[in-house]
Amino acid sequence: DGGITQSPKYLFRKEGQNVTLSCEQNLNHDAMYWYRQDPGQGLRLIYYSQIVNDFQKGDIAEGYSVSREKKESFPLTVTSAQKNPTAFYLCASSNWDSYNSPLHFGNGTRLTVT
């Protein structure tokens, strides 16, 4: 079945450590996205990528970095510069060129930093 795989589902880190969240899709979608979800705040866009080797900052990119070396993969690194990294992180993808293509989401990674 086609879909988006995020791993791990739960991640625990000490403050000051960088951590990388994995996102892989086999939907052949061009565009991929990272969102952060906090209670009562909906989804906030961190980064998105339209094509391989290109990505743009979203609304809350500070303290995060991404890469897009392959069409299928869009890993997110939460750096020690992110002041409040504990959150639920969602990866999504869509057909960039497809008329009104919706977002398809992975099942998320819950990151806890202590």
Add this chain to the structure above:
Amino acid sequence: AQSVTQLGSHVSVSEGALVLLRCNYSSSVPPYLFWYVQYPNQGLQLLLKYTSAATLVKGINGFEAEFKKSETSFHLTKPSAHMSDAAEYFCAVSVRTGNQFYFGTGTSLTVIP
């Protein structure tokens, strides 16, 4: 600028009662509108989408939504709530320019037996 407002962060209904979740949007260009559902500790699943082909859109699990341009609304309804409908619901709008999606803050639906 695009934005989405979901009125009511928490909605409770009795099992078998009508479900009505409200969504209003603002958009400077014709929008594409979506409703998503999220169960605890899971990703978002598409319920339905508005594509301008018809103003009344039917989705999965018996949900439907009506696009009302004059009211800039896209409210989600279901005639009879089921216990399994308890979840978080998000309204989203996208515009092709930049292919950005904008989400509301979500409505948590509780179904009372």
